[in-house]
Amino acid sequence: MSPRREAPLDEARVVRDLETIRDGALGTESWAPALRAVELLGRHIGMWRSDSGRPQTSLAELIDSIAAPADPKDESG
Numbered sequence: 001m002s003p004r005r006e007a008p009l010d011e012a013r014v015v016r017d018l019e020t021i022r023d024g025a026l027g028t029e030s031w032a033p034a035l036r037a038v039e040l041l042g043r044h045i046g047m048w049r050s051d052s053g054r055p056q057t058s059l060a061e062l063i064d065s066i067a068a069p070a071d072p073k074d075e076s077g
Contacts, residue, residue: 015041015044018037018040018041018044019037019041021033021034021037022034022037022038022041025037
């Protein structure tokens with residue numbers, strides 16, 4: 001038996017693989033893998049993105065801004 005030659009890993013192949021996994025999981029009523037495949041396919045097409053227009057601030061950035069030393073001119077007063 002010769003080894004199966006697969007196409008190089010690229011975006012199209014990943015999407016095809018996810019669709020195959022989704023179809024197989026739905027066929028066997030394996031809901032968790034089916035849901036995960038659908039979620040990843042949805043993310044791929046841009047669903048569930050935050051389009052609030054606000055820049056996202058990380059927790060580390062918030063902590064740094066609170067912990068940053070005050071302006072030295074303000075402390076001399």
